[in-house]
C-alpha cells in the first residue's frame with residue numbers, strides 16, 4: 247500500500263525517462279554523461295554570451 251510510484255522525468259539531454267528520486271544523483275538527467283553534456287553546453291553557451299564584443303578603437307585617438 248505504501249509503495250509510491252517512482253516519478254520519472256524525461257532527461258533534458260537525451261529524452262530518456264530518468265528516475266527523479268534521491269537514488270538518481272544526476273536527476274533530472276538519466277546519467278552523469280547527459281548531465282555533463284548539458285553543463286558543458288550551458289557553459290559554452292554562456293561563454294559565448296559573456297564574451298566581450300570586440301571594442302572599437304576610439305577614433306579620436308589621433309591627436
Ligand SMILES: [Zn+2]
Pocket residue numbers: 257258259260261262275276277280
Ligand atoms: Zn540522458
